[in-house]
Amino acid sequence: MLKISEFHCFVLTIVLTLVHANLSAQNLMISGHVVDAEDQNPLVGVTVLNSSDGSGTATDIDGIFRLSVSPDDVVVFRYVGYAPESKTFRAGEDTVWQIAMVQQVGKLYEVVVTGSKYEKAIGEETVSIEVLGPQLIESSNNVTIESSIQKIPGVNVIDGQANIRGGSGYSYGAGSRVLLLMDDIPLLTADAALANWNFVPMENIGQIEVIKGAASALYGSSALNGIINVRTAYPLAEPETRITMFSGIYDSPSDTAQRWWGNDIPFFTGVNASHRQKFDRFDLVAGAYVYANESYLQHDHDRFGRINIQTRYRVNSNLTVGLNSVLQLNRSVSFFYWNNLDSGLYVPADNTLTINQGTRMAFDPFVQYYDGAGNKHKLQGRFYKSDNRTQTEQGVLSDLYYGEYQFQRRLPVWNMVVTAGLTANRGMVNAELYGDTSYVATNQAAYLQLDKTFFGKWQVNGGVRYEQNQLD
Numbered sequence: 001m002l003k004i005s006e007f008h009c010f011v012l013t014i015v016l017t018l019v020h021a022n023l024s025a026q027n028l029m030i031s032g033h034v035v036d037a038e039d040q041n042p043l044v045g046v047t048v049l050n051s052s053d054g055s056g057t058a059t060d061i062d063g064i065f066r067l068s069v070s071p072d073d074v075v076v077f078r079y080v081g082y083a084p085e086s087k088t089f090r091a092g093e094d095t096v097w098q099i100a101m102v103q104q105v106g107k108l109y110e111v112v113v114t115g116s117k118y119e120k121a122i123g124e125e126t127v128s129i130e131v132l133g134p135q136l137i138e139s140s141n142n143v144t145i146e147s148s149i150q151k152i153p154g155v156n157v158i159d160g161q162a163n164i165r166g167g168s169g170y171s172y173g174a175g176s177r178v179l180l181l182m183d184d185i186p187l188l189t190a191d192a193a194l195a196n197w198n199f200v201p202m203e204n205i206g207q208i209e210v211i212k213g214a215a216s217a218l219y220g221s222s223a224l225n226g227i228i229n230v231r232t233a234y235p236l237a238e239p240e241t242r243i244t245m246f247s248g249i250y251d252s253p254s255d256t257a258q259r260w261w262g263n264d265i266p267f268f269t270g271v272n273a274s275h276r277q278k279f280d281r282f283d284l285v286a287g288a289y290v291y292a293n294e295s296y297l298q299h300d301h302d303r304f305g306r307i308n309i310q311t312r313y314r315v316n317s318n319l320t321v322g323l324n325s326v327l328q329l330n331r332s333v334s335f336f337y338w339n340n341l342d343s344g345l346y347v348p349a350d351n352t353l354t355i356n357q358g359t360r361m362a363f364d365p366f367v368q369y370y371d372g373a374g375n376k377h378k379l380q381g382r383f384y385k386s387d388n389r390t391q392t393e394q395g396v397l398s399d400l401y402y403g404e405y406q407f408q409r410r411l412p413v414w415n416m417v418v419t420a421g422l423t424a425n426r427g428m429v430n431a432e433l434y435g436d437t438s439y440v441a442t443n444q445a446a447y448l449q450l451d452k453t454f455f456g457k458w459q460v461n462g463g464v465r466y467e468q469n470q471l472d
Contacts, residue, residue, distance in 0.1 A: 027068040032090060032097030034063045034077060041237050043101060044314075046079040051412050056374030060317035061281050076412065077101060080119040113184065114209040114229040116451050116461065117218055117419050118376075118408060122200035126459050130155075132208040134233070141246055141372040143270065143291055145208065146197035149228060152210055162195065164212050164445035177225035183232055183324065183351040185364060185382045186222065190282065190398035190427025190441065193222065196386065199328055199360050201308040203242075203272040203287040217463030218419070218447055227305075232310060232324070235276035235283050243273045250296040257343045261297050268293040283322075285310035297335070298347045304330035318371070330354045376408040397430045415453040419463075422446050427465045 033044045042063025043320065049056040052073040059065045069075060071091040078084045082101040104121075115125045120127060130152045133361040142148045146157050156163045169270035180187045180195040211227040219227060250266040252259050286309050293302040304339060312322035333355050336350035366380040371406040382402040389395035427441040449463030 006345070027070050028089075028095060029066060030075075030095045030097060031064065031066045032099055034059050034065065034079075034099045034101060036082075037100035037102045040100075040134060043079055043082075043465040046077055046101070047374075049078070049410065049412050050074075050077050050078045054374070054410075054412055055372070056370075056410070058370055061314045065117070065317065080121060084146050102459060103133070112209050113231070114211055116229055116417070116449065117184065117406060117421075118417065124453075124459050126461050128212040130210045130212065132210070134205055134207060137202070137205055138244075141244070142202070143230075143306075144197040145200050145202065145205070145230060149208060149210065154212055157211060158196075160195070160197065160253070162226075162228060163375070164210070177222070179219055179223040179227045181219075181227060181229040182362075183364065184229065184346045185380060185402060185404070186219075186425075187230075187362070187384070188222065188400075189386045190384070190400035191386075191396045191429045191431060196360065198291075198304060198330070199306075199326065199362075200230050200272055200291070201232065201287055201306065201326055203274045203289050204232050204285055204299075204308060204310070206231045217449055217465045218421075220423075220443075220445055220465065222466055232285070233276065234285060234312065235278045237278070239275070239277040241273070241275045242336045243271070245269075245271045253296075253346075255345075258345050259344070260347055261296070266294050266296040281314040283310070296346055299333050299353055300335065300348075302330075302332045304328055319370055320368045324362075324366075326360075326362045328360045329356075330356075330360070332360045354394075356388055357388070357390075360387070376406075378404075378406040378408075380404050380406075394433045396432075396433050399428045402428045415456075417451040418448075419439075420446075420448045442470045442472075444468050 007240050034043045036043060042059070042061075044059060044061055044063065046059040046063070046065070048058065048065045048067055050069055050073050053072070054188050055068065057065050057067050059465050066260065067075065069089045071089060074086055076084060076086045077099055079101055083101050085101055087089060087097065087099070090197060112122050112125060112129055112131060113119050115127050115129055122131060130444070132148060137145075137148050140151070146160070149162070151329050154165045162180070164178055165272060182200060187200070196278055209229045209231065211223075211226075211229075213226055217355045238374060247269040248267065259441060268291075269311065270289070270291035272287065272289040274285065276285045279283055287307070289306045291302075291304055295301055306326065308324075308326040309325045310322070312320060314320050333353060335352040337349040337352045338345050339347040362382055362384045364380065364382045366378065369377045371377065384398070384400040384402070385398070386399045387395075402423070402425040405422060406419065409418045410416075411418065423443075423445045425428075425443050429441070430438045445465060445467040446463040449461060449465060451461040452460070453459055
């Protein structure tokens with residue numbers, strides 16, 4: 001009996017050893033906190049990848065992550081604008097990590113998203129892209145981005161139409177050749193694909209990205225000459241409130257006979273305000289803009305008021321939802337012919353005044369989700385309403401519905417990012433201008449793009465797009 005008991009003990013020891021070895025080889029759940037190395041603030045949305053099996057996650061609002069790993073797996077931390085960090089998990093070591101990431105400084109490390117639909121350093125882009133920062137926009141105090149983007153070399157705006165490197169900005173009846181985006185979603189009217197520059201919320205711009213040249217694999221035929229993408233700003237760690245006021249007057253012409261206004265000096269004035277703040281997992285941005293231009297042209301004026309609200313809520317480290325909205329009311333009066341050369345250069349000829357009253361609004365819901373394999377799923381949409389009415393029965397009422405699903409997968413083993421998606425939009429127009437007619441325009445598209453890095457330096461991308469248009 002003693003011999004049997006010893007044998008049983010020996011067998012039991014072997015079994016327990018094997019079980020322990022097997023458990024050691026199984027995946028363990030690690031967690032950690034990722035912060036900025038300089039100010040120790042948590043970094044939100046850091047990509048955390050297990051380079052061994054390609055699984056990954058992202059840090060939440062507090063910079064916290066959780067990831068399943070095995071012994072000797074290498075975990076890589078990537079965040080645009082910061083130097084990548086890596087750490088190898090060793091059996092028996094602490095499963096709670098503290099990661100401090102160092103910010104990379106310089107023009108080449110500016111963060112852009114337009115070229116590939118994900119954040120990357122501008123130095124890694126394969127297209128010609130320029131970035132206009134908020135400081136330059138604020139210091140120039142322009143009323144619309146139409147004036148701001150002309151500070152970028154090679155970009156001009158002629159009669160309200162953007163022109164990049166001398167390419168055709170707009171061909172009437174054929175649509176835009178330069179695509180205006182706001183937060184990666186087209187902002188062109190349904191009736192004639194026009195860019196309404198004064199609808200873009202100047203009071204809440206993070207940066208403006210301009211692609212010079214064709215970028216139609218991801219964006220379609222409207223981007224054959226380039227893209228202007230206005231990215232709005234979200235709150236930082238500390239609440240921020242800004243208020244700007246400005247005024248100006250028009251001087252008298254050298255030919256005093258043309259001064260029709262007497263003592264009522266023509267002027268322009270405006271005020272804008274914005275507030276950005278985080279409430280735990282909830283981000284809130286609110287802004288407003290009021291502008292009036294009482295022109296030196298008789299009866300000519302331009303007035304508008306605008307409010308915008310952005311919300312974003314992080315349900316957990318993988319799921320984010322939000323809703324952005326803009327509402328604007330405007331009224332303008334203009335004329336085409338002047339009265340006479342002697343004293344009426346700034347006075348309208350009879351029956352040439354056009355009075356325009358308009359309402360524009362946009363609502364942009366979005367959902368972003370990272371699944372267990374680290375793939376990104378994004379669903380975003382826009383309802384864009386643009387109503388313009390005139391006293392001459394030349395008004396246009398248009399509604400645009402836009403939706404997009406985007407899938408993105410990173411393949412660390414191949415140094416590749418796969419981006420694919422489906423888009424659909426439907427425009428409904430009632431146009432007095434075109435003989436009081438109504439029509440519906442639809443567009444559906446599917447796209448695929450591959451971004452590949454060779455030897456850690458060479459960036460290559462290629463894509464395909466299928467697009468279908470219909471006009472009823």
